[in-house]
Amino acid sequence: MRTLLHSFLPVLAAVALLTGCTSLGGLKPLAPTVASSWHATLPHGGRSSDLLAWWASFKDPSLEALLQMADRENPTLQEAVANIDKARATLDSTRSGLFPSLDGSASASREGNRGDDDNTLTAGTTKSGGLDASWELDLFGKTNKEVDAAASRAEGEVWSWHDARVSIAAEVGDDYVQYRACRELERLYRDELASQRETIRATERSAQSGFTSMSDLALTRASAAASSSSLTAQRGECEILVKSLVQLTGGDEPAVRRLLDQGRGRIPQPSAVRITSVPAEVLRQRPDVNALEAEVAAAISDVGAAKADLYPSLSLSGSISISQSTVTGRAVPWSFGPALSVPLLDGGSRRAAVRSAVADYDIAVASYKSGVLGAVAEVETALVRVDTALRRISDARSAADNYQRYFQAVDKNWTSGGVNILDREEARRSAQSAAITLIEIRRDAVQYWISLYKALGGGWSAPTGAMASAQGMN
Numbered sequence: 001m002r003t004l005l006h007s008f009l010p011v012l013a014a015v016a017l018l019t020g021c022t023s024l025g026g027l028k029p030l031a032p033t034v035a036s037s038w039h040a041t042l043p044h045g046g047r048s049s050d051l052l053a054w055w056a057s058f059k060d061p062s063l064e065a066l067l068q069m070a071d072r073e074n075p076t077l078q079e080a081v082a083n084i085d086k087a088r089a090t091l092d093s094t095r096s097g098l099f100p101s102l103d104g105s106a107s108a109s110r111e112g113n114r115g116d117d118d119n120t121l122t123a124g125t126t127k128s129g130g131l132d133a134s135w136e137l138d139l140f141g142k143t144n145k146e147v148d149a150a151a152s153r154a155e156g157e158v159w160s161w162h163d164a165r166v167s168i169a170a171e172v173g174d175d176y177v178q179y180r181a182c183r184e185l186e187r188l189y190r191d192e193l194a195s196q197r198e199t200i201r202a203t204e205r206s207a208q209s210g211f212t213s214m215s216d217l218a219l220t221r222a223s224a225a226a227s228s229s230s231l232t233a234q235r236g237e238c239e240i241l242v243k244s245l246v247q248l249t250g251g252d253e254p255a256v257r258r259l260l261d262q263g264r265g266r267i268p269q270p271s272a273v274r275i276t277s278v279p280a281e282v283l284r285q286r287p288d289v290n291a292l293e294a295e296v297a298a299a300i301s302d303v304g305a306a307k308a309d310l311y312p313s314l315s316l317s318g319s320i321s322i323s324q325s326t327v328t329g330r331a332v333p334w335s336f337g338p339a340l341s342v343p344l345l346d347g348g349s350r351r352a353a354v355r356s357a358v359a360d361y362d363i364a365v366a367s368y369k370s371g372v373l374g375a376v377a378e379v380e381t382a383l384v385r386v387d388t389a390l391r392r393i394s395d396a397r398s399a400a401d402n403y404q405r406y407f408q409a410v411d412k413n414w415t416s417g418g419v420n421i422l423d424r425e426e427a428r429r430s431a432q433s434a435a436i437t438l439i440e441i442r443r444d445a446v447q448y449w450i451s452l453y454k455a456l457g458g459g460w461s462a463p464t465g466a467m468a469s470a471q472g473m474n
Contacts (some may be wrong), residue, residue, distance in 0.1 A: 027303065027361055054453055055169065057271035062263030063176050066249055066256065070172045070344075073250025077168060080161040087154035094150040097143045100135035100316075130321030137315065142308035149301035156294030160286035166458030168248060173450045175244050178262065179442035180267045182238040188435055189231040196224040203421070216421040223425050267442050270449050285457030286375050292368040299361035306357040310350050313341045320375075375455070382452035389445035396441045400434040423457040 055067060071077065106129040138144055203220045242260065247252045283289050318336035343350055410427040413419045 001370065004281050027300065027358065037224045054270060055173070058173075058268040060264060060268045063173065063268060065259050066172050066176060067169055068244060069249040069252070069255070070168050071165065073252075074168050074248060075250075077161070077164050080157070084154070084157045084161055087150070087157040091147070091150040091154045094143070094146050097136070098138060098147065100133055103132045105130050105132075105321075111461040112160045113260070126323065126325040127154065128321060128323040130319060132317075132319045134315060134317040136313060136343040140311040142305050142313075145301045145305035145308060149298040152294045152298035152301060156291045156298065159287045159291035159294060160163065162458070163291060166287060166454055169458065170450050170454040172245065173453075174250050174447055175241055177267060177443055177446045177450070179238060179241040179245065180263075180265070182241055182440055183265060184267065184439050185436060186231065188233045188432070188439070189227055192432055193224060193231055194225055196220065199223055219421055219425060223428075249406060267439075267446060269446065283372060283375055286371075287457060289368075289371050289375050289457075292371045293363070296361070296364045297370050299364040303354070303361055306350075306354040309353065310343065312343065315341075328409040345461055365386055378455035379452070382448055382455045385448040386445065386452055389441055389448050391440075392441050393445060396434070396438040400431075400438040403427075403431040403434040 055064060058064075062439075108125070108127045110125045136143070200217070200220045203217045242253070242256065245260075246256050249256055316338050318334070320332070320334040322330070322332050324330045407424075407427040407430070410419055412425050414421065414424040
């Protein structure tokens, strides 16, 4: 064996010189620019509970149960788990190329000929067995680079699983908040409709006595019909949100409805989110950014593997077989030796593969930089929206309270005949509109908190902790 290898070394060196030496120095650097501090106002001055226990801060058992159902049954998460298994299987398959392969075979047969006397052969038994071994030496690191690329992509799939969990949890929380706000609006429309029907009965009695015109009665009936239409539409919106929650949590609608019925009938309020880290540190919590970074690492390894393919490959192979026949006797043929494959003329396909791998790296870098900028922008945008919504709540509550007082005063005057029904209906619509606005702003504020939670990466305290929990998932 040593003699065979020594005879190949000069040839190997000459071919290496012919194929040229290529390095990774031409790859673009990965250096996105990130601000050193947040530019948006931090809500509540940063006072809050720990982000890791953020969903528990809602103190809503129904919401927590829905989140657990989604984590177990959501098909997107199940697909993400399958993608992890597939990526790890690909890694194991690629890593097997670093080791020798050995195949065995065995056969047995019995043959003869019962023809004419001149052609008659005595029946005989033939048995054979053999071993075939091969091993491609990773001289220029092609297989190792392929293993590195597969490992990076497996890591990226784990991060994608974390990202899917954060996204699904945010969707469930968002739909749940919308559902609770939807039911509050439904109750508002229902109470308004009940009040308007009382007004219709009073107006009918007054019209029959001649104290109220038929036009006033028509107006009260029209207002009640409009409220009834709004109530029907609102109930439909609530049902659509139920269907969305059923889809996110795996399809068990009776269970979802039971949880919604058992839950509190108000919009849940979370604790605030503490943001004490700078943007660059927050990016380490973002599973999607970490997945993009893993793809960059995989792309670098792909470039290395493509460049290693420009060089010759050396493999060792051998075989031995034993055959035993009652007719011909026993034979033990064997062979062993190295084989050198030299890329001489390929029409430029290998160098084109290198250029393609470098382009894939450039794409991965651009995607990573875009993901970083997008992540920072999401946090900044969510901060602005949360701060704006929180500032609006106080004014909206004041407007709702004062419009309600105004309506009550106008309603008292209408009862005593001091104002007409048109003034009363205008005051009622103003009070109702202000109450609806308050509910919507309170709903929006919680939705923006959820958006901020998602933008901050869902609360993973450190990438290593996230990786450990994912690897223990199975």
